[in-house]
Amino acid sequence: MATSSSDSPALLDIAEVSKSFGSVEVLRSVSLKVAKGEVVTVIGPSGSGKTTLLRCVNFLESYDSGSIRIDGREVGFRDGGARQRRSEHDLAAMRAETGMVFQSFNLFPHLTAAGNIMLGLTKVRGKSKSEARAIAEHWLGRVGLAHKADSLPAELSGGQQQRVGIARAVAMEPKILLLDEITSALDPELVGEVLAVVRSLAEDGMTMVMVTHEMAFARDASSRIVFMADGGVSAVGPPKEVLAAETTNERLRSFLARFR
Numbered sequence: 001m002a003t004s005s006s007d008s009p010a011l012l013d014i015a016e017v018s019k020s021f022g023s024v025e026v027l028r029s030v031s032l033k034v035a036k037g038e039v040v041t042v043i044g045p046s047g048s049g050k051t052t053l054l055r056c057v058n059f060l061e062s063y064d065s066g067s068i069r070i071d072g073r074e075v076g077f078r079d080g081g082a083r084q085r086r087s088e089h090d091l092a093a094m095r096a097e098t099g100m101v102f103q104s105f106n107l108f109p110h111l112t113a114a115g116n117i118m119l120g121l122t123k124v125r126g127k128s129k130s131e132a133r134a135i136a137e138h139w140l141g142r143v144g145l146a147h148k149a150d151s152l153p154a155e156l157s158g159g160q161q162q163r164v165g166i167a168r169a170v171a172m173e174p175k176i177l178l179l180d181e182i183t184s185a186l187d188p189e190l191v192g193e194v195l196a197v198v199r200s201l202a203e204d205g206m207t208m209v210m211v212t213h214e215m216a217f218a219r220d221a222s223s224r225i226v227f228m229a230d231g232g233v234s235a236v237g238p239p240k241e242v243l244a245a246e247t248t249n250e251r252l253r254s255f256l257a258r259f260r
């Protein structure tokens with residue numbers, strides 16, 4: 001796992017991205033580079049812009065200025081700009097550069113675990129049904145759910161559903177996995193099994209940007225931590241630095257105090 005982005009070119013390059021909802025500026029010139037294989041966790045108080053930032057990277061949200069590049073290619077879009085000039089097909093292809101997993105599991109309730117994973121593989125990636133089934137089984141095995149391939153979401157626990165959600169995202173072979181508070185809706189006893197899956201993907205070199213309130217996980221599993229406050233990057237660095245009790249950053253200090 002890479003520990004710093006300084007010595008390798010950025011896989012994800014967010015440069016001076018700003019965004020307002022009406023008169024409220026929710027991202028203020030946010031810059032962040034993520035190298036291949038890095039696991040970057042984003043922490044910060046509610047409303048600081050963490051989710052909006054991930055949504056901009058995954059094309060779900062436009063931004064007003066700045067640029068977002070994956071592998072050197074602009075993937076995000078500015079209002080009134082790039083989006084209008086791109087076909088829906090291009091948009092789908094670019095969105096597929098990133099995989100996103102949400103707090104709510106968002107599985108299709110009428111499809112089995114395998115069926116949920118196969119859908120994007122057949123519809124977006126053009127795989128045959130049998131190829132897609134084999135890939136789905138591989139990833140279900142990888143998240144410890146080989147025996148649940150034919151179960152419907154309602155027959156799975158929240159933790160199992162979220163592991164299917166992760167398998168569905170990585171099966172598409174995204175360059176970057178975006179994880180938005182993926183354990184926040186889970187009962188506490190189910191959080192560990194989901195974080196274990198994330199950790200094993202990290203160990204395999206998956207590049208990830210993860211919004212989380214799991215401080216112990218952020219400390220142990222991330223290459224770097226980004227602390228967002230008021231729409232800006234207030235602190236960024238290795239976990240030991242950002243989570244240091246003696247930080248002089250007052251916003252960060254008061255945020256961290258809630259977890260002690």
Ligand code: ADP
Pocket residue numbers: 021026044045046047048049050051052053
């Ligand atoms: P976080 O993930 O850190 O809690 P968000 O990115 O969800 O923060 O939200 C940042 C700010 O943007 C908040 O003030 C929120 O109310 C506002 N916001 C988010 N989405 C919208 C939207 N679609 N319309 C208007 N305001 C929004």
